[in-house]
Amino acid sequence: MEFPKQNFPEWYNEVIEKAGLVDKRYPVKGMHVWLPYGWKLMRNIDEYFRKIFTEHNHEEVYFPLLVPETEFKKEGEHIKGFEDEVYWVTHGGTTPLDVKLVLRPTSETAMYPLFSLWIRTHADLPLKIFQIVNVFRYETKQTRTFIRVREVHFFESHTAHATAEEAEEQIRENIEIWKKVAKKLALPYVLVRKADWDKFPGAHYSIGAETIMPSGRTLQIATIHQYLQNFSKAYDIQYLKEDGTHDYVHQTTFGMSERLVGAIVGIHGDDRGLIIPPEIAPIQVVIIPIVMKDKERILEEARKIKGELEGHYRVHLDDRDNYTPGYKFYDWELKGVPLRLEIGPRDLEKGQVVLVRRDTFEKISVGREEYIQKIGELLGDIQSNLLSRAEKEMASRIKNFDILEGIKEHDGIAVVSWCGSEECGHKIEELTEKKIIGIPMEKRKGKCVICGKETDTLAYVAKPY
RNA sequence: GGGGCCGUAGGGUAGCUUGGCAUCCUACCACCCUGGGGCGGUGGCGACCCGAGUUCAAAUCUCGGCGGCCCCA
Numbered sequence: 375m376e377f378p379k380q381n382f383p384e385w386y387n388e389v390i391e392k393a394g395l396v397d398k399r400y401p402v403k404g405m406h407v408w409l410p411y412g413w414k415l416m417r418n419i420d421e422y423f424r425k426i427f428t429e430h431n432h433e434e435v436y437f438p439l440l441v442p443e444t445e446f447k448k449e450g451e452h453i454k455g456f457e458d459e460v461y462w463v464t465h466g467g468t469t470p471l472d473v474k475l476v477l478r479p480t481s482e483t484a485m486y487p488l489f490s491l492w493i494r495t496h497a498d499l500p501l502k503i504f505q506i507v508n509v510f511r512y513e514t515k516q517t518r519t520f521i522r523v524r525e526v527h528f529f530e531s532h533t534a535h536a537t538a539e540e541a542e543e544q545i546r547e548n549i550e551i552w553k554k555v556a557k558k559l560a561l562p563y564v565l566v567r568k569a570d571w572d573k574f575p576g577a578h579y580s581i582g583a584e585t586i587m588p589s590g591r592t593l594q595i596a597t598i599h600q601y602l603q604n605f606s607k608a609y610d611i612q613y614l615k616e617d618g619t620h621d622y623v624h625q626t627t628f629g630m631s632e633r634l635v636g637a638i639v640g641i642h643g644d645d646r647g648l649i650i651p652p653e654i655a656p657i658q659v660v661i662i663p664i665v666m667k668d669k670e671r672i673l674e675e676a677r678k679i680k681g682e683l684e685g686h687y688r689v690h691l692d693d694r695d696n697y698t699p700g701y702k703f704y705d706w707e708l709k710g711v712p713l714r715l716e717i718g719p720r721d722l723e724k725g726q727v728v729l730v731r732r733d734t735f736e737k738i739s740v741g742r743e744e745y746i747q748k749i750g751e752l753l754g755d756i757q758s759n760l761l762s763r764a765e766k767e768m769a770s771r772i773k774n775f776d777i778l779e780g781i782k783e784h785d786g787i788a789v790v791s792w793c794g795s796e797e798c799g800h801k802i803e804e805l806t807e808k809k810i811i812g813i814p815m816e817k818r819k820g821k822c823v824i825c826g827k828e829t830d831t832l833a834y835v836a837k838p839y
Numbered sequence: 840g841g842g843g844c845c846g847u848a849g850g851g852u853a854g855c856u857u858g859g860c861a862u863c864c865u866a867c868c869a870c871c872c873u874g875g876g877g878c879g880g881u882g883g884c885g886a887c888c889c890g891a892g893u894u895c896a897a898a899u900c901u902c903g904g905c906g907g908c909c910c911c912a
Contacts, residue, residue: 662875
């Protein structure tokens with residue numbers, strides 16, 4: 375690595391390419407190529423989404439990429455929020471289309487016309503589906519790999535319920551799912567309710583999971599939205615109740631994206647490169663044979679070890695002949711493999727292997743009779759260590775402020791009392807030159823930093839990506 | 840939204856002011872030598888973002904396009 379992590383923007387750009395996550399040279403702005411190693415990481419995350427949402431009674435579907443303009447424009451707030459940043463398909467070949475098509479920026483407008491056909495009676499509810507697809511947004515701001523891109527690898531779940539209470543219950547369930555996801559990825563976060571002017575276009579309210587990157591900027595890594603009947607009225611999604619009357623369904627969504635990879639890179643990495651949490655690492659253990667005179671004997675032993683570990687862990691044997699062990703150490707550290715296993719002549723003699731942790735660089739010699747189990751313990755320990763040290767780091771960047779002074783310079787989240795009015799909210803944003811990224815669940819008595827009114831509402835003020 | 844910097848082999852660069860043979864490092868290929876923290880040697884392959892203009896001549900100057908990076912709002 376050429377850049378230290380302190381130099382975050384440069385470090386970030388360097389590590390994602392050198393570690394083999396993406397190739398940014400694709401000649402369209404805001405779009406990059408996923409390389410095998412990076413794609414495997416993304417796919418491991420996707421697989422977890424499939425598992426956890428299936429356990430929570432969601433079913434996977436796939437809707438088309440193109441949405442007709444007529445459907446896209448049905449919900450007023452939604453279209454206002456997105457019309458400036460969608461890609462339009464205007465021609466079929468050389469023939470102009472009668473009805474233009476948009477590349478989905480998210481799939482509400484693709485799905486809900488079909489929801490209207492699928493949902494007839496209360497027996498059809500709740501409906502819970504998800505899909506993992508690419509969405510397109512014509513970002514006008516500076517693009518950043520994983521963090522702000524024009525083609526986004528996206529997860530979205532959509533639910534429909536009979537009552538507002540059931541939709542609220544779904545929001546609570548989504549939060550529980552998010553907690554599991556965050557643990558799996560070892561990501562620290564805070565949950566906030568978005569300010570009214572900042573909620574998802576068309577939503578009744580929005581909840582965001584926000585984390586803090588090393589630059590001090592916050593990154594929204596998951597969003598949960600309560601729509602109530604805002605979309606069902608626009609798309610005429612009605613069901614027949616037991617009493618014979620009709621009502622519109624109540625809807626929620628949950629979205630996550632490749633930003634999670636950006637967060638993992640930024641939050642866990644160090645001066646030597648990536649550190650990938652064991653739970654989702656493409657390779658959990660890399661075996662490096664230290665081959666000297668006994669080349670064949672050691673390689674044979676390394677292959678045997680690989681065979682022994684394969685049923686338990688995701689393991690890779692680096693038997694490249696043209697590189698020295700030292701080179702391989704640096705290489706796999708850059709790629710963030712959580713655990714390295716060295717096997718050389720000395721170990722062979724003693725019937726042991728050497729294990730080296732990526733998070734602490736601790737070296738552990740362990741006998742062959744117990745090493746399989748020890749690896750499991752170490753991987754678990756690395757996972758929890760990554761999370762706890764990231765949580766500590768994040769907590770140190772969240773600071774209370776009684777006055778506006780100092781907030782501008784604070785690298786992280788400033789917590790202030792706020793009366794909740796849009797007027798005072800915008801003043802806070804203007805004076806601090808930052809944004810209210812949301813309202814924490816936590817309440818505390820105080821006086822609004824702008825108008826001085828008594829309040830128990832707090833605001834998180836930060837510079838978001 | 841505003842400002843600035845930039846585009847030369849796979850990657851990183853020199854050359855650009857003052858137009859004329861494109862520099863070095865790395866990677867890659869071949870052979871030799873090696874191996875518990877980025878081995879070394881010899882030889883080789885490989886580039887001026889795209890388009891238009893000025894000119895005898897453009898990496899270099901002018902204009903446009905595409906793309907990248909940083910900072911500020």
